[in-house]
Amino acid sequence: MPLPFIYETFVNGIPEWVPGWARDPWTLFQVVAVLGSLYLIKMYSSGRTNPAEKNMHGRVVMITGGTSGIGAATTRELASRGAQIVLLTRLPPSNPFLADYIGELRESTKNEMIYAEQVDLTSTHSIRQFATKWIDNSPPRRLDMIILCAATLIPPGKARTQTDEGIEEMWMVNYLANFHLLSILSPALRAQPFDRDVRVIIPTCSSYIASPPLTDALAKKQWSPKKAYARSKLALMVFGQALQKQLDVYKRPDGLPMNTRVFFVDPGLARTPGMRRWLTRGSILGLSVYLVSYFLPWLLLKSPEMGAQSILYAAMEASLVRGPGGKLIKECMEVDYARMEIKNEEVAKQLWEASEKLIEKTEKEQAALRALEKKAREENEKQKKEMEKKEEIEALAAAIKKGKKEAEKKPSRKQRKQANNS
Template sequence: MPIPFLASLYFNGYPPWMPEPYRLLKYATAFSAVTLTKWYSSGRHNPAERNMHGRVVLITGGTSGIGAVAAYELARRGAQVVLLTRTPPSDSYVVEYVEDLRARTGNHMVYAEQVDLADLHSVRRFATRWIDNAPPRRLDMIVLCAATMVPPGGRRVETAEGVEVTWMVNFLANFHLLGILSPAIRAQPFDRDVRIVVATCSSYISSPRLDDPLKGADWTPQKAYAQSKLALMVFAKAYQKHLDAYKRPDELPMNAKVVLVDPGYARTPGTRRWLTRGSLWGLLVYLIFYFFSWLLLKSPYMASQSLLYAMMDGSVVRRPGGRLIKECMDVDCARKDVDDEEVAKKLWESSDQLIERVEKQQALKRAKEKREEKRREEEAKRAAQVEEIDSLIGAIKKGKAKENQKKGAKKGKAAGNNAK
């Protein structure tokens, strides 16, 4: 078949059904360009593999986006996955999500615990409950995937505790969580591979300096998000040094490693909210030009490959912690202040002070609310007692009135008989 076809092309020229060579070349070039662009923007696959059976993993942001894929891959490999969710485990969505994850992976060791990263008290309540155990609970990995962002053009939003929400969720809650869980991490046996995987973003490169807090007109959603990611990276590096400085009772080296991961830009709910500016018109534009999002942004599965590499690669244990991984390989940080010890010290101290101040204020507020609730309960109890006494007095009065009526009727009847 090929030989007669080529001979026909040579002697008779192109058949009428065959496109012109120029047009064919044009289509082939366009198709190749799209294919290569998609291949390049999708990133690398995770080349590492690891048996996760029996390992205990705490993960934030495990119900959507990249975190959901990471949670699925961990559960599929047999890990005991504890999803730290904003809503309580009894919430219908969380119940359904956990059941679905168990069914898809065949792993029933998937649970949910409530940790609202916008509430320092919620973080403390979970972390203290986790470490309040003897002997210490097993903990193999902490994966911090949760993040939030205010859409472009949005206004500054504060949590109920008065902290800017981006700074709170992306940095301060993680700082608080790891700070309280430090005893549980340090208490793990030496032969246990303990990893703290921290998801970051390349937006930290454009962040303002950490010693220049955003206030007033300087605050924008972009700057707030970038600064929170820079602070998270500085803290992660400092936290590795904090773990390394600990002297184990058995005098063996510290076995916990902190790994920073930049998964890249992906088609996650957070990115979609950012691109659409949180509006319906923005969503319409996003859907119209969805091809470009598909072409240039990673899928959540491909974006999770660097996270999975950080969780499974064997070299993580053998090499120093605090490394940055992107596209399943080590890369250098683009800013020197990420490794600046003075910057890290100031950030650590200011964060501790902020948490202490906020928690004191909230403790006083909760105590006041508790007193008010107790006072209302006592008032309600007294009101119920007064109402009960009043009803009892009313019943007695009615009884006496009826008795007096009966006596009056008897006296009237007796008087009538005497008159007769």
């Protein structure tokens, strides 16, 4: 069909049914130029596709934030390659939404080895409960990969929020929860056999470049969503580098080199729920503007699937295990860090010590609160049992009293005999 049309146009000229603007070469050139420019912008903003491929069958991958956005796209791709997925979610596995999500994921990827474990990243107690349960196993459970995709983002202009334990929310979810989780799971990482390719993948964001120095405390008066988010990402990268150094100096019982590597990944700007919340400022009006002008986010931002490409590259690229860990991956290639303090050992030491103190203080406070709550529950249960016992005694006394009254009203044997004789 196209060839005859081109031939007829070449021989007889443009057909009469073609609109006038399409007959003008200059107008046609402008249309083609605009469409071509939009196509090139879209291709550039979408980023590179992961060139690496790897058989993931039998590999155990633990992932946070695996139910939405880039984390969900990463989970789906790894599951489709046969990996055993352990989703760390705030919802319990019995939750209908989560059960449906896992069921659909198993069916679409043809992989039944997808599970969920309840872990609340806003609670140090919940993290410790899960992590200690994971490592309290002999022999050590297999763990090939940890991917930390979970993050939270407060829209601009919104007030500072805290977790139930009193920690600033973005600092807790984006940094401290990951610090706590990896600190407890590090023995499980060190215990993996030497011939196993073990990776810890930490997605980050280019916002870390604008973060205030970690050595300066972020006071409440100076707090802003942008500063707090950037600071949490910078802290996570500093901790990741320190974790890699600790793993490198660890001496395995078999005397072989350490086989766990930490990689940082900048997935770029994508149309995730967090990004949508940031662009809309968390308001209905902002969401309306976002929907009306959706072409711009579609054009300039990656899809979650394209945002996951660099994470998949860090998870599957074979050449990454030939060198040291601590690399930063962006657009499926290694890039340099924009902040020197990421590799500063003194900054890392101060951050590590401060984080441990905060977790220790928080856990002690929460343990005391749980003890008080337990004592209050026991007291309530004791009072409830005493009330139930009292009610039973009163009911028994009332029954005896009622029985006596009925016995008094009932005629005696002598009275019944006299009544019969008369």
